[in-house]
Amino acid sequence: MKKAIRLRVNGIDNDLLVEPWWSLVYVLREELNLTGTKIGCETGNCGACSVLVDGELVNSCLYPAMKARDKDILTIEKLRGENGELHALQKAFIEHSAVQCGYCTPGVIMAAKALLDENPAPTEEEVREAISGNLCRCTGYAKIVKAIMAVK
């Protein structure tokens, strides 16, 4: 039986009816139409579903929507500024050709944002560690790492 819950996503409160077993990624995509966050493995291995919950990186495919109440959820959609300007990370990914098919990209960018929020000047090793939960089949990661390193 569905439950009435409120989720704060990208600064906006949303009143929703959710089944208790729905994951956060399902609710973001299907109920809130925020399809920037992707579903890849649904087992917490690929990071395509990465979002920030209270500033912390989380695999939303494994995170029950019920758990996300009373927390601040940030998705890739919010990185673009109000005036439409891209986030520094998004610009860097474009400049450094760090996007190919684009499927891993939102997740990697959220992982990078979580890193830079905590550690604004990471070493290359720290960048690689921070994105180690994100799988990319296209780029070989080199340009992704370069793009993140270029953002300070």
Added chain:
Amino acid sequence: MGFDYLEPATIEEAVSLLSKYNGKAKVIAGGTDLMVQVMNKRVKPEYVVDIEHIPGLDYIKYDEKQGLRIGTLTTIEALKKSAELRQRYPIISQAASQFGSRAIRNVATVGGNLCNAAPTANTAQPLIALSARVKIVGPSGERVVPLEDFFISVGSTILERGELLVEIQVPVPPHNTRGVYLKHSVRGIIDLPIVSVAVVSTLEPESGVCRDIRIVLGSVAPTPMRARKAEEIMKGRKVDEASINRSAEVASHEAHPRPSSIRASAQYKKEMIGVLTRRALREVAGK
């Protein structure tokens, strides 16, 4: 799928719900294990009991007398970041640092890792090697049991009807005790290990004799496994290349992985247990 989501506010409430719905309920802490199992339909609970909101279960405390106490809801990332652990129990920091990805560590809890009872549970081996005990609360009260007696089989623990693991207790290690946790996996830390080894040993500083040692192997038995024969080789003996090699060889023989598994053949696992045990023994001996 179809489960109801319950959120007890206290330990007592959680115990009561787990008792009431015994056999039909599963505890969720972070959910990184449970949600995968639910989606794969390996478990089909009717009730999921979320203990995240119970206050006072998320802590890392140390004092000279009681030693270390870790609350069940402490995340793996918190274990990894803890300066206290890095200083006093670095083997726990090592295990926490070789655990999945940041996204997993932010949410996964030490209690969940133990209660999920995988033969490879990162936190189980170092804690067993440190002679940890766990405090369990249930309908008939509290009990404290050695962690090495906590696991029965794959996915199965001694938790009875209504019981909840609330705390991990680790004694103060004797002087000159060192520990190391080594994990062997394909894709770095995010993969579950092919095999893993935790060694904690206390050496006599002048003579280099091993006064006490615990060697705990992962992924080579239904539960984390003490390599007791390998330990006996080292106890009371001077730690040198000969004793290290002999002990590692015995550990390799003692390991009894099942004949086939997703990650590696039994042969390979046994071989790698020998390699990791040797490396770990050399490391704790400071070689």
